Amino acid sequence: MTSALPQTASVSDSGSVEGLPAPSEARQAGLPAPSEARQAGVLEDLAGSQLLPEQMAADTSYCSDENVQKASEQYGVELLGPVPSGSLKDKDIHRLNIDDFNIDENTEEVICCPAGHSPVSSEHNQDTGQSKTVMSASVCERCPFVEECPVSKTRDGYVLHHSGQERRIAGRRREQDTEVFRERYRVRNGIEGTNSGMKRRTGLGRVRVRGRPRVFQSILLKVTGWNILRASACAVTADRSVCAKMREIVYRRASLGILGYLWPIPVGIFLPGRPRKDRTDLPEFILAWSDRFCRMAMAA
Numbered sequence: 001m002t003s004a005l006p007q008t009a010s011v012s013d014s015g016s017v018e019g020l021p022a023p024s025e026a027r028q029a030g031l032p033a034p035s036e037a038r039q040a041g042v043l044e045d046l047a048g049s050q051l052l053p054e055q056m057a058a059d060t061s062y063c064s065d066e067n068v069q070k071a072s073e074q075y076g077v078e079l080l081g082p083v084p085s086g087s088l089k090d091k092d093i094h095r096l097n098i099d100d101f102n103i104d105e106n107t108e109e110v111i112c113c114p115a116g117h118s119p120v121s122s123e124h125n126q127d128t129g130q131s132k133t134v135m136s137a138s139v140c141e142r143c144p145f146v147e148e149c150p151v152s153k154t155r156d157g158y159v160l161h162h163s164g165q166e167r168r169i170a171g172r173r174r175e176q177d178t179e180v181f182r183e184r185y186r187v188r189n190g191i192e193g194t195n196s197g198m199k200r201r202t203g204l205g206r207v208r209v210r211g212r213p214r215v216f217q218s219i220l221l222k223v224t225g226w227n228i229l230r231a232s233a234c235a236v237t238a239d240r241s242v243c244a245k246m247r248e249i250v251y252r253r254a255s256l257g258i259l260g261y262l263w264p265i266p267v268g269i270f271l272p273g274r275p276r277k278d279r280t281d282l283p284e285f286i287l288a289w290s291d292r293f294c295r296m297a298m299a300a
Contacts, residue, residue, distance in 0.1 A: 001194065001230075003045045004223040006216040013061045017041050017071065017079065043075045052077055057188035060084050065165045068172075080185060083173045095148045098162045099170035101133075108164050109133075113151075115143050120157060133160040198226050 046052045055078045056071070063081030071079040100114040109122040110133040117140075122133040140146050140158040151158040175181050199205040202222040209218050 001223055001227055002049065002051045003042050004220055005042055005045065006219045008212065013059075017043060017056075017058065017062050017067045043071060043077060047075060054078065055080055055184075057081060057185055059188075065169055068168075081188075082176050082185075083169055096145055097150055097170045097174075098160070098167050099174055101160070101162075103162075103167060105164075105167075108162075108167070110160065113143075114149070115145055117143070129163050129165070131162050133162075134158070135160070194226075198222065201229065202226055 043052065043056075052075055054076075058079060058081040060082045061084065063079055064084055068079045071077045096114055102111040102113075103109065104111060108124040108131045110119050110131070111122075112118050113135060117135065120134045120136050122131065124131040134156055135151055135158040137153075137157040140149070140151060140153075143149070146158075149158075151160045176185075202225050204219065204222050204226075207215055207218045207222075209215055
């Protein structure tokens with residue numbers, strides 16, 4: 001497990017991917033302010049560890065259009081998951097929708113309709129994010145697809161209103177109904193085995209402490225313990241490159257985790273050995289001790 005993000009039940013899952021804004025930023029945007037100064041997201045954590053994937057499969061609640069766009073533009077990661085319910089006006093993917101129109105993705109202006117007819121005008125409003133496209137009434141009235149086309153008849157002709165978000169969601173909604181998407185998304189089910197294993201082996205389902213700081217610390221230590229177990233099991237597999245990479249990650253994370261856990265504890269009482277006279281840096285001493293601990297655990 002390369003990233004873990006403990007959070008309370010009151011925190012929205014949708015902010016776990018990109019992170020939650022600071023309270024002042026949230027109030028300006030009209031959003032519920034998080035209780036902490038700022039909560040980093042999973043992608044930010046993975047970027048800091050230089051472990052960003054090319055593709056990340058996630059549940060529906062994490063795959064809003066905003067998250068998908070930010071993951072792609074800021075981190076270069078393809079966020080793969082179903083479209084959240086209620087985000088598409090017409091859920092019948094077999095009917096004509098905005099995805100069937102030929103649209104310039106840079107300007108959000110319609111080039112032609114599904115039947116190949118060019119619009120009379122197509123303009124995009126940068127302030128509202130909406131595009132207004134006017135089709136010729138004489139053309140649309142003779143079109144065999146006019147009954148299922150998303151255009152609306154007005155005094156000026158047949159008009160289509162759309163936004164970039166609606167266009168992207170319509171395309172994703174149609175894509176997720178394909179066998180190719182289901183095959184790509186099947187890897188998402190693998191995490192359930194990890195969740196179940198962590199609950200059985202580390203007792204993650206019920207921690208024995210109270211208070212958010214202690215609960216979060218307990219969760220992170222249990223995740224570290226699970227990674228040590230998986231690194232040890234990886235030693236018997238044939239893929240030595242994966243094993244070496246996993247050992248390196250576990251060693252680095254375990255060292256930092258033990259440092260944060262043992263920092264308030266008197267070194268002379270709970271840690272074996274004593275700092276040498278020429279070593280006065282306490283973090284360096286604790287990391288040296290955790291080095292021995294990790295090597296013993298992975299060698300067991």
